[in-house]
Amino acid sequence: xxxxxxxxxxxxxxxxxxxxxxxxxxxxxxxxxxxxxxxxxxxxxxxxxxxxxxxxxxxxxxxxxxxxxxxxxxxxxxxxxxxxxxxxxxxxxxxxxxxxxxxxxxxxxxxxxxxxxxxxxxxxxxxxxxxxxxxxxxxxxxxxxxxxxxxxxxxxxxxxxxxxxxxxxxxxxxxxxxxxxxxxxxxxxxxxxxxxxxxxxxxxxxxxxxxxxxxxxxxxxxxx
Amino acid sequence: xxxxxxxxxxxxxxxxxxxxxxxxxxxxxxxxxxxxxxxxxxxxxxxxxxxxxxxxxxxxxxxxxxxxxxxxxxxxxxxxxxxxxxxxxxxxxxxxxxxxxxxxxxxxxxxxxxxxxxxxxxxxxxxxxxxxxxxxxxxxxxxxxxxxxxxxxxxxxxxxxxxxxxxxxxxxxxxxxxxxxxxxxxxxxxxxxxxxxxxxxxxxxxxxxxxxxxxxxxxxxxxxxxxxxxxxxxxxxxxx
Numbered sequence: 001x002x003x004x005x006x007x008x009x010x011x012x013x014x015x016x017x018x019x020x021x022x023x024x025x026x027x028x029x030x031x032x033x034x035x036x037x038x039x040x041x042x043x044x045x046x047x048x049x050x051x052x053x054x055x056x057x058x059x060x061x062x063x064x065x066x067x068x069x070x071x072x073x074x075x076x077x078x079x080x081x082x083x084x085x086x087x088x089x090x091x092x093x094x095x096x097x098x099x100x101x102x103x104x105x106x107x108x109x110x111x112x113x114x115x116x117x118x119x120x121x122x123x124x125x126x127x128x129x130x131x132x133x134x135x136x137x138x139x140x141x142x143x144x145x146x147x148x149x150x151x152x153x154x155x156x157x158x159x160x161x162x163x164x165x166x167x168x169x170x171x172x173x174x175x176x177x178x179x180x181x182x183x184x185x186x187x188x189x190x191x192x193x194x195x196x197x198x199x200x201x202x203x204x205x206x207x208x209x210x211x212x213x214x215x216x217x218x219x220x221x222x223x224x
Numbered sequence: 225x226x227x228x229x230x231x232x233x234x235x236x237x238x239x240x241x242x243x244x245x246x247x248x249x250x251x252x253x254x255x256x257x258x259x260x261x262x263x264x265x266x267x268x269x270x271x272x273x274x275x276x277x278x279x280x281x282x283x284x285x286x287x288x289x290x291x292x293x294x295x296x297x298x299x300x301x302x303x304x305x306x307x308x309x310x311x312x313x314x315x316x317x318x319x320x321x322x323x324x325x326x327x328x329x330x331x332x333x334x335x336x337x338x339x340x341x342x343x344x345x346x347x348x349x350x351x352x353x354x355x356x357x358x359x360x361x362x363x364x365x366x367x368x369x370x371x372x373x374x375x376x377x378x379x380x381x382x383x384x385x386x387x388x389x390x391x392x393x394x395x396x397x398x399x400x401x402x403x404x405x406x407x408x409x410x411x412x413x414x415x416x417x418x419x420x421x422x423x424x425x426x427x428x429x430x431x432x433x434x435x436x437x438x439x440x441x442x443x444x445x446x447x448x449x450x451x452x453x454x455x456x457x458x459x460x461x462x463x464x
Contacts, residue, residue: 155371165355175379179387
């Protein structure tokens with residue numbers, strides 16, 4: 001089977017599991033909703049302040065939601081002991097990771113599509129004009145989060161205190177994504193209509209470098 | 225190691241003396257900087273520690289690749305030794321930076337590009353050590369920490385460019401920064417000497433840390449053998 005086809009099979013399996021249980025999406029949706037409210041209580045921002053803090057808030061909310069969600073992606077395989085079956089499958093190990101990366105990306109992207117308008121209403125910042133570019137920036141950053149997060153989830157699945165470990169590994173590595181994402185989002189919300197090419201290429205570069213690294217190291221990640 | 229114990233002890237003494245001499249030259253040989261005054265003298269120590277820290281992380285990155293390629297435990301020992309020494313050096317950078325910044329910039333901490341980078345790198349390698357600490361099985365630990373070591377180091381240039389575009393207040397590169405830039409020759413000599421002394425210190429620290437890791441492995445092996453031996457003596461069924 002070709003890489004694309006086997007990755008698509010893994011992706012379809014992940015989506016099917018999720019559509020049956022709704023574990024991940026329910027948790028993540030509730031988590032982001034809660035953050036959106038709690039931050040407003042904590043800072044009770046005025047209109048101009050919201051414009052300033054909203055980019056950082058959106059990114060932090062999705063980052064934490066992402067780390068919360070990614071923990072489950074390999075633990076779920078472990079509890080059902082299905083990882084061995086995946087390993088035995090005659091497919092490229094990168095296909096397993098890629099399928100999972102795409103699934104995690106899809107869950108987070110869906111959350112973003114739902115919650116960007118909600119954030120916009122809660123914080124009274126209009127995003128209608130820039131929604132396309134805003135989603136592009138968010139998706140580029142989220143793909144980086146999904147790549148690195150899936151890899152680290154595979155790594156930490158067998159460690160002690162893995163629930164604690166994953167965010168500790170993931171968040172420092174994501175620092176460049178956070179900086180680039182927040183800056184790009186601020187530019188969009190403040191000046192509007194255009195986003196600096198520098199930040200877009202930083203996000204795309206991050207995705208490219210870590211996807212390549214994952215591809216090169218996938219053999220080691222999936223082995224027992 | 226081929227060198228005997230005495231030779232290594234001598235090396236430690238030599239480094240200690242070299243560092244003391246470096247301290248002397250920093251204060252009494254290097255000229256006083258025109259605008260910053262004596263506080264600039266911390267630069268010799270700060271910059272050379274910084275360079276050595278990044279060198280350590282680079283070595284750790286190479287050792288991680290070496291482990292994945294060869295699966296020899298000694299590469300794993302090398303990766304953890306260099307990462308730990310690098311972290312210690314980076315901590316010195318994070319402490320000496322604010323001491324310099326307070327009189328010159330007026331505040332202890334600024335989210336300046338290089339300071340932020342040093343901070344992010346510190347977080348990355350603390351995470352690396354935490355990962356090792358929380359991984360239980362030795363082979364698995366070596367494998368996943370090698371992967372993390374590679375990911376962490378790949379992140380350094382990205383972090384560098386993101387914080388640089390984000391903000392920078394740090395003095396620009398003085399050493400190779402253009403025609404009207406640069407160090408007084410005497411400053412150069414003091415800097416080079418300090419850096420060499422710190423480099424020697426770094427090598428000795430890595431070597432000792434590496435030996436410690438090798439001994440740990442040996443003790444673990446003995447313990448495993450002992451347990452196995454006891455099981456045999458008591459006539460239990462030996463698993464594995």
